[in-house]
Every structure is written in C-alpha cells, then in structure tokens.
Amino acid sequence: MRVTIADVARRARVSKATVSRVLNNRGEVDAGTAVRVREVIAATGYTPSAGAVGLARGRTQTVGVLVPHLTCPWMGDVLQGVSDVLEAHGYGLLLHTMNRGADSLTQFTRHVSGNAFDGLLLVEPPDPLSYLTGLRESSFPVVVVDDHGDHPGFPSVATSNRAGATAAATHLLATGRTRPVVISGPAALGCTRARTEGFHTPFTAAGHPTPHHVEADLTRTGGHAATTALLAENHEFDSVFTHNDLTAAGVLDALHEAHIDVPTQVAVIGFDDIDLAAHTQPPLTTVRRPSREMGEAAATILLANLAGAPFPTTPEIIPTELIIRASAP
C-alpha cells in the first residue's frame, strides 16, 4: 500500500495539516516539529499523490501540448524547448497529437474540459480549428506557437519570417545575385506572404525588378518539379530562395540533374535549417527557424500567466538567423 500523508502524520505524532504545512514550506511550523516530520518523510519515502494534490488545489501542475504530429523535422526541437522550461518549473507535460484526425481532437477536448491541465500550448494548429474559438472564450490559458500568424486572439510566439527572408535576399545581393526565383507554398499562408515580401524588399530597394515567384508543394519533389519547369521554359535565374529546406533539397536535385553547378551558376537558400540542411550536396545555406527557442518562449509565457502575469498583447517574435553554407556562400 502507498504511504499517505495520514501515515506520515501518525508516525510523526502530528496532524495531517501540519505535515501539509511542512510539505509546502508554510513557515508557521515549529522548527523541531518540522524536523521530526521531515525525518518521517525521508524514512517512509513518502511522496504526495499528484492527483490528490491537484484535486485539492484545483491545479494539476501540468500543461497540455497539442501538436499536429510528431514526425516533422523541427517538432522535436519545439518540444524539447517546451519540455525543458516546463520541467524546470516543476510542471508536467501532457502530449497530444492530431495524428488520428477528428478522433484525436475529441479526446483532446475531453482532456481540456476534464481539467487535466492548467494551460495549453498549441503548436502550429492547422488553420480551421473551429473549436479553438470556444477555447478562447473560455479564457482558459492558451499560447500558440504559430509561424503563420493565423490565430489572432491568442497570445502567440512566432519567428521573424519577414526579416529572415530579407536577410537571405540581402546576402544574395551582396554576393552578386540579381535574378532570383522564389519558390513558396500556397499564397494563403501568412508566412508565405511575410517571407515573399521580406525577400522582395532588398531587391526592389536596390532598383532590381521584383523577383520571379513560383508556387509549389513545399516538399522535395515539389522543389524538383518547380525547378525542372523553370529550366524547361528557359527562365534565367542565378539564385533560388525556397520557403523550406526540403524544397531546397529538391531544387538542388534538379540543378544537379541539369548539370548546373551550385553555387557558381545558381545559388540556393532554404528556410528552417532542419538536420538535412547541413547534409545536402552542397550543404544548404538557409534561414534558421528558431524552433527550440520558440518552444521555450511559449512555455515561459504560459507559465508566467499561470503564475499570475497577464499575457503579452503582441506576438513574441524570435529572430531567425542566416546560416551560410556552400550552396550560397
């Protein structure tokens, strides 16, 4: 049988209340008594039941995290950031996935309304998460890690998509490239616009025409196909900026097949800096998305709120960083 607070109380010849006081470091306990209680605790190996404490206090010391799925390259980084911060503050992390679709979500909402956690971290929630509106109204503490800026009304953490793209463009210009192509995902995404516009700025500012722009699947094959098409139509370009690294890898493939040298003939810059980026041939220059730092920031904001602080009213922006490798030195 588990040892409970009552057992400790009995063996220390005090009441449960006193044990509780010692446990929670309430000052109002006689030093001698406290020592005696602590000895019994040590001797019995007593640990308070998380569930019972939660029930009595109305707080579970647990944060829920909802991610679309666990298999994309940067998700681990985000989670690690979240986990480190939560752990450091003594909070547990209850992980939920939407991998199984609507079913997952039902389960998740049950956990939410079942008070299984004190606050919520939403990582890259897919756009039409209608049920989120319900959450917002309930004033349940939620922080969104959202690159797309698609969820106004929630406190959020994002990255500097625009500035990152601008840095990429500036670097290309500085290294003598003037005819870039931009390969982006669907224009509807918030981050697409930010990255595209951010990239345009330095070029137009320098008097160059607006860079050529192509939409594609943000996958390796998407990048490959888009590049092949560009080559087929004899579009002239001396550099490519893609909205993620996988796409850039596809671009490298296509250029390689066409015997176009990277970076002498065409420079390539990606976005994200996933593991793969350092391992392409040639290694990929890319705009690092600070996934881990975003996770840390989101967790920090949420915990601050649980501790009584108000949420910040504007998104917290973690800056990107241009990682220069051989594909665009």
Next chain:
Amino acid sequence: MRVTIADVARRARVSKATVSRVLNNRGEVDAGTAVRVREVIAATGYTPSAGAVGLARGRTQTVGVLVPHLTCPWMGDVLQGVSDVLEAHGYGLLLHTMNRGADSLTQFTRHVSGNAFDGLLLVEPPDPLSYLTGLRESSFPVVVVDDHGDHPGFPSVATSNRAGATAAATHLLATGRTRPVVISGPAALGCTRARTEGFHTPFTAAGHPTPHHVEADLTRTGGHAATTALLAENHEFDSVFTHNDLTAAGVLDALHEAHIDVPTQVAVIGFDDIDLAAHTQPPLTTVRRPSREMGEAAATILLANLAGAPFPTTPEIIPTELIIRASAP
C-alpha cells in the same frame, strides 16, 4: 464555476451515483433515467474531472514516457507510435526528458512515486540508470524500448539488429562485394555486437575472411575520420557498413573528397533510415530501424498489462527492413 457531477445529479433529479453509472455505462440504470441524465449532461456540457476520477479509481488513465531527449532523428517516430496507441485507448501521455540531467530524473521519480501515471515507457534509457532497479522491484508496470538489450528484467521491445546486419551483408555479397569494412560504435553496446556479428555471418559462411572492423564515433565526423584513416593506411575495401546513417553520411563525404565513386568503387550501407538517408549524395542504402512500430508495440504491451494481461517474458522483436538506394544498389 465548473459544472460537477453534483450539478448534473440535481438537475436530473437523481443521485450522483446514478449519474456516475450512466457515465460509465453500468447497465443497471433505467432507460428513461439514463436518457434524462444524458440530456442534462449534454445541456450543461458536463465533463468529468480527470483528477477526481483518477483519485477515486486509483488510476489516472495516463502513461508516463521517459526519453533521453527529443532532438534525435528517430525519436519523433517512436513517440508518434506510442501516442497513436495510447490515444486510441483513451490514455494520456505524460512526457519526460532527461535533457536536464539529474534534475530531470529527480522530477521524474517524483512523478512516478506521486502516482501521476499508471505505467511507464522507457525509451533507450542510457545504460547506468541505477534507479531503474528500484522500479523493477516495485512491480510498477514498465516497458523498455531498447535497442541495446541492456535492460534485462524489464519487458522490452527491440529490433532485429542481427538479422538487419545480416541482410546488409547478404546484399553486398549478392552484388559482388567481398571486402567490406564495418564501422561501429563502442563494442560495449549490445547492439554493436549484434550488428557486427550479424554482418559477419554471411561472409564467413561464404568462406570469406572476417570483415575488417573499425570503431568510431557514430557521428558524421566520426564516419569521415574513420574513412580517411582507412584510406590513409591504404586499406583495400569495396564496401562499408556503418552502424548508423549519420556515420554513413560521413563516409560518403570522405569518399567524395578522395574522388572514390559510390557505388562503383565502394558501396555504402547505413543503419536506421533516418530522414537524411534518402537525401545524401548518392541516397543511402540502409537498414531501416522500425522506430514507429517499436513505439506502437511498447505502448500496446503496456496497455495490455494495465488491462490485466501478463507481460511477455521475451523481448518483442520488430524486424528491420533493408532499404536499397543508390549507395549500394
């Protein structure tokens, strides 16, 4: 204020016990009453408090998962497998990391003894986890996902390291390679021995000498260094088998620098099949480690045990699969 079971009971003019019966589908309720209760539940949007249920039942419907850290390439896959199974069975997943060292572990053990979860999944626990022995004795349900076979005494899920390595060797032999080099991690690891011996078998069986064997850091630079050393000492080889993909990528780098063609002059086979493997130049032939399936299996075994089934007495082995790509066609 939250709506509680008492509220529902009052509005449905029954006792809390009856509401509880309806909630848990105990048959012994009058159909009419049940309908009435359900209506009130729907109308009020009542959801049972997870904590209270847990306290009353003595079970939290939650499983703890302890991973070394979240940033290694296949961890996401394992977790996705675990998460899918747990979710499908209505279990929550409490995630813990050992990223912050001893501190993490303390926190974790507090959660364990605090009864925060019903069972535990240990993913690749680093070798000397002394506190695990305490766990084993406590007969708390634990399943280990462990490639190394280093934790006897726990029910575990592993992969067929030996068979996978044998498959790699057989493939090399079948394609005319007779002088391979094996690059492994420290010999102390269980999986090192299995993979090394598994690889040797077909060669010695076919009358070839035991393959040359080198120990290295299982990193990209480790693979690079080992290969460079081999070349420097003029060791002759027509193929390389590494114990993970990152190392294989380093081997490819070194061969590339030495202007040795892959696969015509030297074939390369890795292990794991992480994302990177499909993206090296040339793409890497590798032994796929079924991470996701291992996660699923571990979760399934644990849940079965929580449901009353005994643990299997031998490790569950999920087979590897040889993925043939251009580095060893």
Next chain:
DNA sequence: GTGAAAGCGCTAACAA
C-alpha cells in the same frame, strides 16, 4: 504553532 473538520469531484460498497 497546531489540530479538527470540511471539502475538492468522483467511485463503489451497501442498503433499500
């Protein structure tokens, strides 16, 4: 400084 007692929201005997 300490204890008694009343919850927190639910489940589970035991009666009726």
Next chain:
DNA sequence: TTGTTAGCGCTTTCAC
C-alpha cells in the same frame, strides 16, 4: 433500479 454513505489523499479555513 436507485440512493446513502464512505472514502480516494490532499489542502485549507477556523478554532484553540
């Protein structure tokens, strides 16, 4: 079939 009564293990007034 249903209600009553105890808990589950802890926190927290409120007296003393």
